[in-house]
Amino acid sequence: MEYLIGAGIAVLAGLGAGIGIGIATGKSAEAISRQPEASGKIQTVFFLGIALAEATAIYGFVVAILLILK
Numbered sequence: 001m002e003y004l005i006g007a008g009i010a011v012l013a014g015l016g017a018g019i020g021i022g023i024a025t026g027k028s029a030e031a032i033s034r035q036p037e038a039s040g041k042i043q044t045v046f047f048l049g050i051a052l053a054e055a056t057a058i059y060g061f062v063v064a065i066l067l068i069l070k
Helices: 002-034 036-068
Strands: none
Touching: 002 036
């Protein structure tokens, strides 16, 4: 039964990733609106940041599944 609590906590990684991606999207939109000529570089860094944030969410999901299937 304790593993279900751990699985619930592990899924919270998705919440953090969602907040992080939202903040990154807002900041990159602001940066592009201020310097449209730098949009290519901004988008590159933005996509790299989103990939890293999403990876943490996927890790949390995998841990939760492993704990449930224990």
